Amino acid sequence: MKKGIVSSFKAGLIDTQHGEGYGRILRYFFPEFISALVLYSLPFWLDAYFVGQLESISMYATLGATNNLIHFIIKLAESISVGVVIMSGQFNGMQENHKVGRTVADTFWSTCFLGVLISSFLFFGAHAIYVWYDVPQDMIAFGIPFLRLRAFSVFFIFLYMALIGFLRGVKNTKTPMVIFIIGSAIFLFFDYALILGNFGFPRMELQGSAVASLIQYGVMVLLVLGYILLNKQYRKYGIDLLKTIADRTYVKQLFFLSWPVMIDKATMAWSYIWLCKMINPMGTCTVAAFCVVKDMERFAFLPAIAFAQVITFLVSNDYGMRNWAAIKSNLKKICFMSSIAVFSVLFLFALNPAPIIRFFDRKGEFTLLAAYAFPILSVLVFFDLVQLILSGALRGAGNVRVVMYVRLAICLGYFVPLSYMISTIDFQSATLKFILLYGSFYFGNALMSIVYIGRLRGELWKVSSLQETV
Numbered sequence: 001m002k003k004g005i006v007s008s009f010k011a012g013l014i015d016t017q018h019g020e021g022y023g024r025i026l027r028y029f030f031p032e033f034i035s036a037l038v039l040y041s042l043p044f045w046l047d048a049y050f051v052g053q054l055e056s057i058s059m060y061a062t063l064g065a066t067n068n069l070i071h072f073i074i075k076l077a078e079s080i081s082v083g084v085v086i087m088s089g090q091f092n093g094m095q096e097n098h099k100v101g102r103t104v105a106d107t108f109w110s111t112c113f114l115g116v117l118i119s120s121f122l123f124f125g126a127h128a129i130y131v132w133y134d135v136p137q138d139m140i141a142f143g144i145p146f147l148r149l150r151a152f153s154v155f156f157i158f159l160y161m162a163l164i165g166f167l168r169g170v171k172n173t174k175t176p177m178v179i180f181i182i183g184s185a186i187f188l189f190f191d192y193a194l195i196l197g198n199f200g201f202p203r204m205e206l207q208g209s210a211v212a213s214l215i216q217y218g219v220m221v222l223l224v225l226g227y228i229l230l231n232k233q234y235r236k237y238g239i240d241l242l243k244t245i246a247d248r249t250y251v252k253q254l255f256f257l258s259w260p261v262m263i264d265k266a267t268m269a270w271s272y273i274w275l276c277k278m279i280n281p282m283g284t285c286t287v288a289a290f291c292v293v294k295d296m297e298r299f300a301f302l303p304a305i306a307f308a309q310v311i312t313f314l315v316s317n318d319y320g321m322r323n324w325a326a327i328k329s330n331l332k333k334i335c336f337m338s339s340i341a342v343f344s345v346l347f348l349f350a351l352n353p354a355p356i357i358r359f360f361d362r363k364g365e366f367t368l369l370a371a372y373a374f375p376i377l378s379v380l381v382f383f384d385l386v387q388l389i390l391s392g393a394l395r396g397a398g399n400v401r402v403v404m405y406v407r408l409a410i411c412l413g414y415f416v417p418l419s420y421m422i423s424t425i426d427f428q429s430a431t432l433k434f435i436l437l438y439g440s441f442y443f444g445n446a447l448m449s450i451v452y453i454g455r456l457r458g459e460l461w462k463v464s465s466l467q468e469t470v
Contacts, residue, residue, distance in 0.1 A: 079263075281423070
């Protein structure tokens with residue numbers, strides 16, 4: 001007879017017979033956390049700070065709105081990476097080394113094509129994107145050249161995310177961390193130099209951020225390629241990137257795993273784009289407040305992002321050995337650890353958010369709104385945390401289509417119509433409207449979590465999408 005959810009969760013926290021110990025989980029976690037810090041947060045925070053020094057709310061709002069789109073693109077690239085993690089992890093767990101090597105080679109050429117396709121769309125469709133975004137004209141003028149420059153770095157983002165998927169799949173989290181750190185250091189140097197015109201470089205303002213990103217990801221791709229191809233440890237996989245895709249079986253498996261992940265990750269990232277579109281008519285200052293609140297919450301959310309990466313590759317390897325008890329034990333421990341980490345940071349921020357917000361708002365034009373909304377919205381972050389960890393576990397088990405269908409259904413069937421309805425209502429309080437719009441996103445995550453918990457408490461999750469295609 002199955003235990004209740006609460007009693008089962010408590011039992012999993014003290015389970016020393018199955019899964020990894022807390023110490024080992026933390027050893028996997030810290031490299032991923034540092035990688036998440038330098039990829040998702042630190043560069044964006046300092047980039048926003050440098051742009052904030054220009055004392056232009058329009059530039060700051062343009063950067064924040066465009067970063068929602070870039071975040072969406074990174075999530076598309078991550079879907080390929082997750083597909084490689086799942087395939088490499090399961091094949092590595094079964095000691096099928098040649099299949100791991102073919103996964104890397106096929107991914108490289110597949111992402112080359114996809115990267116060119118998406119980069120071209122961003123470059124040539126920049127004007128149409130901002131018109132659809134419904135932003136003010138001054139933001140469109142700043143955004144078009146900025147997005148066109150960022151389009152070039154998108155190609156390298158796709159290549160890089162695919163290649164580190166292999167490293168994560170074989171449980172190497174330290175090398176991506178080191179390369180992330182190097183890449184971020186390069187970005188921050190050129191970002192500071194080109195935005196503000198320091199060290200003898202031209203003052204490019206907002207465009208300097210885009211050029212810095214291009215340099216960053218170009219160098220990172222060269223570093224990870226060199227590491228994989230020259231490292232003797234990986235010769236057993238027989239990686240040969242010069243071979244064209246001759247066997248379509250691996251490409252089909254990768255596509256079969258990646259496209260649902262691409263849709264589900266894109267759905268969540270697109271939700272922020274949609275949310276920004278609903279907020280845009282409320283004015284530039286409200287858009288800026290949305291950007292700073294989102295960035296603060298995303299910073300506090302970093303431990304959950306790192307733990308989600310860990311649970312994915314732990315589940316993928318345990319799944320290859322059919323160790324169901326270890327999977328559930330690791331999942332409960334990671335949910336607990338990520339909750340403690342995330343809410344510790346959120347609590348500290350919520351005590352006095354205004355000084356942090358003024359770090360980006362030198363004129364103090366949107367600080368009051370953001371400072372009032374942040375503590376209220378922070379409570380709802382728990383729903384996002386739970387769905388992120390659970391979806392990572394289901395992906396590791398190859399249940400990528402389940403995650404995709406749930407996210408797509410709730411986003412289109414609940415979040416979009418509800419947020420649109422709220423946006424059409426004329427509230428006397430702009431702050432209340434802002435909180436309701438943002439809160440509708442988090443309550444959608446709560447619905448996702450309920451569905452994921454039901455799936456994992458059953459037996460159907462043990463039938464992997466990878467099993468069905470091998």
